Amino acid sequence: MSTADISAASPVLRMESVRKTFGTSVVLRDVDLEVPPHTVTALIGASGSGKSTLLRCANLLEDIDDGAIWLDGEEITDPGVDPDAIRRRIGVVFQAYNLFPHMTVLENITLAPRRVHGVSRAEAEGHARELLERLGLGDKAGAYPDRLSGGQQQRVAIVRALAVRPRLLLFDEITAALDPELVGEVLAVVRDLKDEGMTMVLATHEMGFARDVADQVCFLDGGVVLERGTAQQIFGDPQQERTQRFLRRIVEAGRL
Structure with a gap:
């Protein structure tokens, strides 16, 4: 621009x-x-x-x-x-990933769309999987945060921010x-x-x-x-x- x-x-x-x-x-x-x-x-x-x-x-x-x-x-x-x-x-991503350790990647990402925005589980999960694929994390949906590298966790945090369509x-x-x-x-x-x-x-x-x-x-x-x-x-x-x-x-x- x-x-x-x-x-x-x-x-x-x-x-x-x-x-x-x-x-x-x-x-x-x-x-x-x-x-x-x-x-x-x-x-x-x-x-x-x-x-x-x-x-x-x-x-x-x-x-x-x-x-x-x-x-x-x-x-x-x-x-x-x-x-x-x-x-x-407004989506926010901090230097600390702030992912819930007891939730899978997919659960972390879909929590806000479902609980805060009232999006159905199917729609939230579909959108989350699309974002994960775009960011090279398509195979990590079922993983827990402690199984990811720092870079992967930060990318998940970005996906979580994008999931609410900010x-x-x-x-x-x-x-x-x-x-x-x-x-x-x-x-x-x-x-x-x-x-x-x-x-x-x-x-x-x-x-x-x-x-x-x-x-x-x-x-x-x-x-x-x-x-x-x-x-x-x-x-x-x-x-x-x-x-x-x-x-x-x-x-x-x-x-x-």
Whole structure:
């Protein structure tokens, strides 16, 4: 999607002047963000910069202290909005797989569609098997999580998020807990989802991946979106000294 197309599209997610504190610590400071449909927004920055908190606020897992958040034009931070209804439209994948160990892969994936969305067992299982096949896990439906590699468990977590047919997918450092050789298989799934037009926001330390896959990159520092732009702009010609210093350290560490 071109820069002109992105700017013209009505955002799936919009955050305006969002502020979040924990005690006396300000974690997000007047954050503005727009995520157009069918795009990938990458949140980058040092640990503790506010990336994960931003995602948790977007999914209403954390209450904001000021500002507002919209999903497809609906203000979801309005006190009268049912947060559970909003979460049904947003898929989230965390760095911890959070799979139920006593359930098979298929049972993990179909739990939310059946219990939360009222989908029949047959429909839920059919859709789950289709997704498993797409992600190279067709033979793992009856397996238990402890029989899977870390990369396979993370792919199952992504399938579980996709199974509810979300409007928006949020990824929070989904490769952080993986061995290096397993990172590629999970990132390949995200690339495929991008090609299919899924709208995504991902917090990541995988700078090369963010550079290659993101339509929009936001650099967070101290709870502030200090700089934003296309991947080419942020990684090729960052304007803020703090962004330049962060990326220089990433390059020196051989991570970009």
